[in-house]
Amino acid sequence: MATVQERFDAIVVGAGPAGNAAAFTMAKAGLKVLQLERGEYPGSKNVQGAILYADALEKIIPDFREDAPLERHVIEQRIWMMDDSSHTGMHYRSEDFNEEKPNRYTIIRAQFDRWFSSKVREAGGIVLCETTVTELVKDTKGNVIGVLTDRHGGPLLADVVVMAEGVNGLVGQRSGLREELKPDNVALAVKEMHFLPQDVVESRFNLKGDAGVVIEAMGTITKGMTGTGFLYTNKESVSIGIGCIVSDMAKSGIKPYNLLDSFKQHPSIAPLIAGSEVKEYVAHLIPEGGFRAMPEIYGNGWVVAGDAAHLVNAVHREGSNLAMTSGRLAGETIVWLKRRREPCTSVNLAEYKKRLEDSFVLKDMRKYQKIPALLHGNRQLLDLYPRMMSGIAQTWLRVDGKAKTAKESEIFKSVRKQRGLAGLVADGLRFARAWR
């Protein structure tokens, strides 16, 4: 363990995408960095779908493709609106995604985070695992000056603490820097890893080589709750999961693993995972409250990045790229201050927020700030509409001797009955206003 009175330029709490991005950025610039991780190895406590967004990582490690553990690059995205027996799909598949430097990859987080952490070590960062940070250390004026851990020994001191502790964020909460999460603002996701031979994955999903497919699903699969399901293809496995807002889950009395199993048994999903061997079952919270649920992200001697800062774009299912980018920008801000010999005060660390505002991170967070409340108050968007779509499609496609004009009026009548024209227009307007 590091000697007790050694002082660091920065301490990073957590070794996920945000923490690794921050630690790498600072260590590479020559800062003395200590990173603390509670798991046995980096990644052992981390959960994600998982999609890696190349752009965010390229800005940190440009040649990551040379040795990062990547599963498949995504060439096809399917969005499925599901009722109990059907799905209405919107698919986009393009040969253009088979490019020299693909844009998105599926990854397995436990392996990927371990690789990312090895880069932090190569850059000169000290990574200490099996160490849980218990609280922040403050001076008499309330400035953060270090951390306490569950290991023996005194406080570990640094000029700045980067909190990349993940969604649960106990360290910041218990130090009074941010509030406890609200059940309305977090989703509980459960996921399983289903292993299949590589050629089976490829034939079932119409794939060649390292190409992959991503399915995002919504509709009656979440049984009236606000949430989504997903299925991602890895090299020799499929990640399948479903998540719903915690308050909905608690109210419904539905068990998360039953919800997952029912999703797996859906006639559109079951054949895709038939005969697979399940090797892991995981659960994780996703901060989905959006911009309005974000805590303060900097102060005297501290910054927050990633899930702990509530940086998730739930609409686009993006999170790890916001985590990496916020971690990188936090690291770059600290390096910039160090070079100018400026202290890590709240006034100076405001630069981190400014850089986030200038990036896609806070621009996207702001853009969708009204969406969480919209979905919360209008669950029909995720339940009624997929069912309606399915009804329309089936009426239209079934050839049964009825005239097409009769079918059209049948469709029109059923839509009016299910939602009404005023309801349709109101939903459309509400959605457009929130989206804008």
Place this chain on the structure above:
Amino acid sequence: MSTLNTRIEEKLYQNRYVVDAGKPHIKVKDHAIPSPELKSLVTTCPANCYSENEQGQVEIVADGCMECGTCRVVCAETGEVEWNYPRGGYGVLFKFG
């Protein structure tokens, strides 16, 4: 699909844990009658750690816990759940995550 009854034990059996014997990281505070929030954890906990005893009180066995934090969030207002991370190196160990 309504008859579905998943054997959660079988799911958790696939996972790796290092249990910190005698030092559970989550505790339920003593209570006579559980709040609706605490009671909801019997179904909402994804590892089925919570159960109701014969007296109607809610108990926890945290060995299968995946450290998601749901119970802490659900019971934040009632204060009935005491939630900490396991000691460094203990708890669930994801092979894939």
